[in-house]
Amino acid sequence: xxxxxxxxxxxxxxxxxxxxxxxxxxxxxxxxxxxxxxxxxxxxxxxxxxxxxxxxxxxxxxxxxxxxxxxxxxxxxxxxxxxxxxxxxxxxxxxxxxxxxxxxxxxxxxxxxxxxxxxxxxxxxxxxxxxxxxxxxxxxxxxxxxxxxxxxxxxxxxxxxxxxxxxxxxxxxxxxxxxxxxxxxxxxxxxxxxxxxxxxxxxxxxxxxxxxxxxxxxxxxxxxxxxxxxxxxxxxxxxxxxxxxxxxxxxxxxxxxxxxxxxxxxxxxxxxxxxxxxxxxxxxxxxxxxxxxxxxxxxxxxxxxxxxxxxxxxxxx
Amino acid sequence: xxxxxxxxxxxxxxxxxxxxxxxxxxxxxxxxxxxxxxxxxxxxxxxxxxxxxxxxxxxxxxxxxxxxxxxxxxxxxxxxxxxxxxxxxxxxxxxxxxxxxxxxxxxxxxxxxxxxxxxxxxxxxxxxxxxxxxxxxxxxxxxxxxxxxxxxxxxxxxxxxxxxxxxxxxxxxxxxxxxxxxxxxxxxxxxxxxxxxxxxxxxxxxxxxxxxxxxxxxxxxxxxxxxxxxxxxxxxxxxxxxxxxxxxxxxxxxxxxxxxxxxxxxxxxxxxxxxxxxxxxxxxxxxxxxxxxxxxxxxxxxxxxxxxxxxxxxxxx
Numbered sequence: 001x002x003x004x005x006x007x008x009x010x011x012x013x014x015x016x017x018x019x020x021x022x023x024x025x026x027x028x029x030x031x032x033x034x035x036x037x038x039x040x041x042x043x044x045x046x047x048x049x050x051x052x053x054x055x056x057x058x059x060x061x062x063x064x065x066x067x068x069x070x071x072x073x074x075x076x077x078x079x080x081x082x083x084x085x086x087x088x089x090x091x092x093x094x095x096x097x098x099x100x101x102x103x104x105x106x107x108x109x110x111x112x113x114x115x116x117x118x119x120x121x122x123x124x125x126x127x128x129x130x131x132x133x134x135x136x137x138x139x140x141x142x143x144x145x146x147x148x149x150x151x152x153x154x155x156x157x158x159x160x161x162x163x164x165x166x167x168x169x170x171x172x173x174x175x176x177x178x179x180x181x182x183x184x185x186x187x188x189x190x191x192x193x194x195x196x197x198x199x200x201x202x203x204x205x206x207x208x209x210x211x212x213x214x215x216x217x218x219x220x221x222x223x224x225x226x227x228x229x230x231x232x233x234x235x236x237x238x239x240x241x242x243x244x245x246x247x248x249x250x251x252x253x254x255x256x257x258x259x260x261x262x263x264x265x266x267x268x269x270x271x272x273x274x275x276x277x278x279x280x281x282x283x284x285x286x287x288x289x290x291x292x293x294x295x296x297x298x299x300x301x302x303x304x305x306x307x308x309x310x311x312x313x314x315x316x317x
Numbered sequence: 318x319x320x321x322x323x324x325x326x327x328x329x330x331x332x333x334x335x336x337x338x339x340x341x342x343x344x345x346x347x348x349x350x351x352x353x354x355x356x357x358x359x360x361x362x363x364x365x366x367x368x369x370x371x372x373x374x375x376x377x378x379x380x381x382x383x384x385x386x387x388x389x390x391x392x393x394x395x396x397x398x399x400x401x402x403x404x405x406x407x408x409x410x411x412x413x414x415x416x417x418x419x420x421x422x423x424x425x426x427x428x429x430x431x432x433x434x435x436x437x438x439x440x441x442x443x444x445x446x447x448x449x450x451x452x453x454x455x456x457x458x459x460x461x462x463x464x465x466x467x468x469x470x471x472x473x474x475x476x477x478x479x480x481x482x483x484x485x486x487x488x489x490x491x492x493x494x495x496x497x498x499x500x501x502x503x504x505x506x507x508x509x510x511x512x513x514x515x516x517x518x519x520x521x522x523x524x525x526x527x528x529x530x531x532x533x534x535x536x537x538x539x540x541x542x543x544x545x546x547x548x549x550x551x552x553x554x555x556x557x558x559x560x561x562x563x564x565x566x567x568x569x570x571x572x573x574x575x576x577x578x579x580x581x582x583x584x585x586x587x588x589x590x591x592x593x594x595x596x597x598x599x600x601x602x603x604x605x606x607x608x609x610x611x612x613x614x615x616x617x618x619x620x621x622x623x624x625x626x627x628x629x630x631x632x633x634x
Contacts, residue, residue: 046421046422046425047421047424047425047428048421064403073400075396076396077394077396077414079392079393079394079396079413079414079415080397080414080415080417080418080421081418082415083390083414083415083416083417083418083419084418084421084422086381086418086443086444087418087419087422087440087443087444088443089422096396097394097396097397097400097414097417098396098397098399098400099400100397100400100414100417100421101397101398101400101401101403101404102400102404104363104364104365104397104401104417104421105363105401105404105406107364108363108364111364123404126403126404126405127403127404
């Protein structure tokens with residue numbers, strides 16, 4: 001990428017989103033990139049504030065994530081969790097020993113009165129993250145999945161019940177009272193382009209959009225808005241996106257993703273094997289571009305990020 | 318030991334005291350024994366309430382303590398601590414991964430409004446401890462060591478500064494406002510005998526005695542009061558007791574220990590090599606008994622506890 005770098009704001013959930021965020025961070029200079037993380041699946045475990053998506057993003061951006069799992073830290077162990085089991089405590093959520101340091105420190109700083117934005121900035125900077133990583137909001141927003149087994153907080157649905165319950169709806173508790181983080185608002189105001197990372201449109205991008213003011217700011221965003229479809233064919237590369245879309249009666253394809261982002265996004269990057277769906281994506285009001293969107297290796301992540309940055313520069317001219 | 322078991326209340330600090338507490342727990346039926354732990358060196362690390370002496374007692378009584386160190390848990394690792402170092406946090410206090418589970422759970426329960434007594438009862442019972450382990454008080458008492466480097470909270474003196482500063486005094490912050498735990502008061506009221514475990518007389522037994530009402534209750538205690546000297550010759554088997562006694566201008570021997578317990582104790586068990594000091598112990602107002610007080614093995618701990626229980630039964634007749 002020649003010339004000056006565009007300023008980009010990227011919206012992301014966990015593992016899938018973190019891959020592209022990593023690519024963007026390797027492509028753009030630190031100050032040009034703001035990554036906005038979903039906090040709808042934040043949860044309190046044993047009094048500790050856990051922010052799964054922010055952590056996945058932070059660890060990935062810092063290069064300390066577990067390369068196999070895509071979440072958590074490399075070289076992780078689970079001794080504290082084992083001891084919690086000795087205390088006969090429920091231990092379905094994988095709290096790693098190294099990971100615990102993050103939750104302990106975050107909880108301490110929050111209790112001391114620091115905002116989640118400031119905590120996230122401090123922790124990510126201390127781990128060497130150069131771009132700005134911010135939560136969508138400093139206020140609590142809680143993704144609740146309505147299922148045939150009742151209403152479940154996201155982590156209970158996702159981790160404890162392993163996405164088995166049938167989903168009939170999703171709501172975001174507290175969203176109506178939440179405010180966008182100042183840094184999110186500012187990033188939307190000053191960035192040249194907006195990127196939707198390939199995250200679950202319902203429970204990763206959904207909570208971000210549920211924060212009042214976000215949709216409006218994105219609708220009036222000046223500059224190219226580009227999404228990468230997390231659905232390829234009729235499957236999500238990971239997570240329950242495909243299963244959730246199907247259970248909610250939506251189309252399980254990049255076209256379903258396009259419909260969810262109608263009015264919020266200009267260009268949808270779809271995987272090359274989905275090229276036959278380009279016309280349907282266009283009908284949903286979005287410009288389709290078919291290319292290789294699979295990010296297995298760090299090289300893949302950088303390649304896709306470079307293609308996106310080139311596209312942005314092209315559209316900005 | 319034949320016949321019915323005496324009811325015993327034992328006062329203890331950390332490692333040395335825990336050895337005898339373990340022996341007593343193996344000798345007496347659970348309901349007959351109350352172990353009262355020092356909480357003067359409790360400390361808050363990263364927002365977590367750490368009770369080093371209660372933990373050493375609990376782990377030892379539950380048979381899960383590290384056999385080499387005498388404190389902490391067997392099979393411990395320090396991954397969370399390493400990660401805290403990655404966050405550039407001070408990490409001089411050895412928070413083990415398994416140990417963290419205890420601190421996290423205790424802190425959670427305390428924040429939910431449970432008393433330290435109730436938390437300690439719950440955690441120790443869940444680990445299989447059969448006797449009653451109670452803190453001296455539910456109120457915060459903080460041992461402050463006055464030194465040539467200034468006033469240091471006990472853990473800073475003991476762990477961070479490794480007992481190097483020269484001690485000029487010790488005070489117990491908050492003690493004047495603290496109340497004895499109800500269970501401590503009750504145990505003193507209903508027990509047949511009182512045992513001072515071989516713990517540091519200044520910073521382990523000292524804080525217990527500093528809680529208002531404790532000295533008075535012990536002075537009027539009905540039944541044999543027996544202490545085991547933590548000083549053998551002019552040395553403590555572990556910890557800074559000898560160094561502290563010397564720096565405070567007190568005699569570094571079992572006689573110094575006897576003087577500290579004047580009026581509070583009837584019989585002082587001294588190590589057999591200290592038999593020549595028996596007369597001086599007697600002059601300090603205490604009946605000396607010389608025997609093997611060294612507890613290297615679990616067998617040693619049981620043997621000494623059995624001898625103490627036999628002595629109690631003998632005196633109760």
